[in-house]
Amino acid sequence: ELQYPERLNCVTHFLDRWVEEGRGGEVCLISGSETLTYAELQARVNRICNVLTGPLGLLPGGRVLLRSANNAMLVATYLAVLKAGGVVVATMPLLRAREIAYPVTKARIDLALCDHRLADEMEKARALCPDLRRVVYWGSGAPDALEALMAEASPDFTAVDTAADDVCLIGFTSGTTGEPKGTMHFHRDMLAICDAYSRNVLRPEASDRFIGSPPLAFTFGLGGLVLFPMRVGASTVLLEKAGPDDLLSAIERHRATICFTAPTAYRAMLPKLAIADISSLRKCVSAGEALPKATFEAWHEATGLKLMDGIGATEMLHIFIAAREDEIRPGATGKPVPGYEAKVIDDAGRDLPPGSTGRLAVRGPTGCRYLADERQARYVQDGWNVTGDTYHHDEDGYFWYQARSDDMIVSAGYNIAGPEVEAALLAHADVAECGVVGAPDGERGMIVKAYVVLREGAAPGPEMAKALQEHVKAEIAPYKYPRAVEFVEALPKTQTGKLQRFALRQMAGAVPAPAAG
Ligand code: 3UK
Known part of the structure; x- marks a missing residue:
């Protein structure tokens, strides 16, 4: 306390x-x-x-x-x-x-x-x-x-x-x-x-x-x-200004030891590590979005440092589930921060056992108090903050992120978490960034669609699409593979480094685009 x-x-x-x-x-x-x-x-x-x-x-x-x-x-x-x-x-x-x-x-x-x-x-x-x-x-x-x-x-x-x-x-x-x-x-x-x-x-x-x-x-x-x-x-x-080059050169210039940024920024720095000596760094925190295992591993390989994932929210002020460097399971977010409790619940608010996927609920020293907003009663239920993220936890107390609750793709009756498909795609050497959403489909309701930014030197086209699809099928359950792959120059991102899935869903025709003007 x-x-x-x-x-x-x-x-x-x-x-x-x-x-x-x-x-x-x-x-x-x-x-x-x-x-x-x-x-x-x-x-x-x-x-x-x-x-x-x-x-x-x-x-x-x-x-x-x-x-x-x-x-x-x-x-x-x-x-x-x-x-x-x-x-x-x-x-x-x-x-x-x-x-x-x-x-x-x-x-x-x-x-x-x-x-x-x-x-x-x-x-x-x-x-x-x-x-x-x-x-x-x-x-x-x-x-x-x-x-x-x-x-x-x-x-x-x-x-x-x-x-x-x-x-x-x-x-x-x-x-x-x-x-x-x-x-x-x-x-x-x-x-x-x-x-x-x-x-x-x-x-x-x-x-x-x-x-x-x-x-x-x-x-x-x-x-x-x-x-x-x-x-x-x-x-x-x-x-x-804190783009990848600015951040890298400032780390060198000021001999910085602890870095805070989003997963996408760590990925953007990876191919540029040679421009600066960042050996002063001793801890790197990643938050804002799920940290894919491939990003964790690539950063570890290149710098010897273990990215410290943590999930936080504006409603909770800061991070409430995280992993210390000596307790990391790549792919999992971590364990509740001391002082916080976390659980996974079903739609009726009942606790789910390890292994079952449901909504993440947390409570602790900070919590959500909306300024005059009727959504308060939905976020805080029975003293628990219900975050809108889908998670499961394991027998050892680690919490595994799936997706934001509204980012689940329902395809031919399967629930598919876009971020899981993204993590699989990112493990492919030619993929720099990607975003996965549902696209409407007459037969399956939705299909999994991937928007992919390739690394420099990799060639887009049907062959690459096929290679990426095969890669995903080998990494995770084959039914989750992206039936549609589109190559793009860049992905829409918020100022906080989050993928704008809403914009991708509009591109995919899953939601109407806003009227012009
Ligand atoms: C998502 C994550 C998986 C998740 C934030 C650290 O991101 C922050 O606050 P926001 O209000 O967004 C909250 C939502 O973002 N998210 C954040 N971190 C992770 N998903 N893994 C993660 N590590 O959907 C969450 O509900 O913008 C992060 C500290 C303070 C913050 N405000």
Whole structure:
């Protein structure tokens, strides 16, 4: 059981504590050409706190929209909102005006802090949101820029005395299934994910240097690139651009030791490992999507490192089933993170025994609290969070991912999990990326259809399709093989590195494409 005092402002534990303990001179974060120590970041955070609670009129519980790529100012504004007792609503940097307006309206936000390079779309969103009273930009150099206000403000600020269960973050889901949902998390939840997952599974040290690609607006990135390092007084590298080449060269440049990214990014780095010396890495976390055995093995072969898979969700804040490096079964996600319990249930909510496939339900120190959404009663049943993923567990307590519940392909009466077929295809040397969905079929209802991106040098065509089909039949039960194979240049991906199965289903004609315009 994780115990926290009733009154708790989490920033005290991530930031102020290190300065008080005399470690303020140690490097906290590296972002572009900037390197900030804990004391420097604290002074910056405090100035922003004074701006927020002074001229910007933020009151405890007030919600603040943050918009930026991953950089030092995003971290500083993030921690400042929490320290000042406010509530952060962070949004993916590439969102368009209409997508920004949705959370602003839903969470009734009246104040935004935004990187000036995102001003165009922010101003368009503002035109759609009459209640958005004030937008302050940083980096613009204008007389009313955030930095100008900060220059007038004191570098001292005492954390607002919040309750451990005061909301401090509203994270929005990516909305791959329906409208995005706002999920509320408390000050104590920020510590709980560190003290459950990070302390027990990741086990970082103060000497570690974190790096990775997920945006901080995605709670995978928030935990992995801000909270986990700062909980142990380690340092973190933030990258505004984090494609495979950027990430590899930054790992070398900063001698990073712990990497957080999605399986697709590990696959994208594999053929490029020669461009950088990444021997500083000691741990690599993979989440966001299932980690296929072939990706695990290829990364292990190339780097000697075992990818640490973990399933997390915006609703749960972070990872709740994962494997330590010494307890990995390639292909399985892992075991419940200490503090969490997990089970597999049928549609009536009954527990299923090992080996049976059903819905994954979990409970633990964090959990789902939707912001005004009738889907709450479907996600949390009897105190258990029902994730929408299909899993089975084995006699040894390992949990094996199958698919998202709505991604099962029913073909001629068989239930086929798209990700299992993808994992089989990825074990073929010529396959770089793939996505498998159901395509309508007169005879079978649905057929398994694979969209395949080939590796450089491999030739698409009927012969390759045949070879891939034979390969799948040899890897897994033959009835699961893709009856249709289409070669494509790239696959549709979300900003969080997930395959957009919905878009593939549209391509396959399984769901109508959205009307143009
Ligand atoms: C899927 C996985 C298999 C799964 C997230 C780590 O992904 C995160 O949050 P989202 O709300 O999506 C949640 C859904 O993504 N998923 C995530 N990880 C895995 N499926 N294996 C995995 N390892 O469908 C889940 O329900 O975007 C991940 C930490 C924080 C996060 N928010």
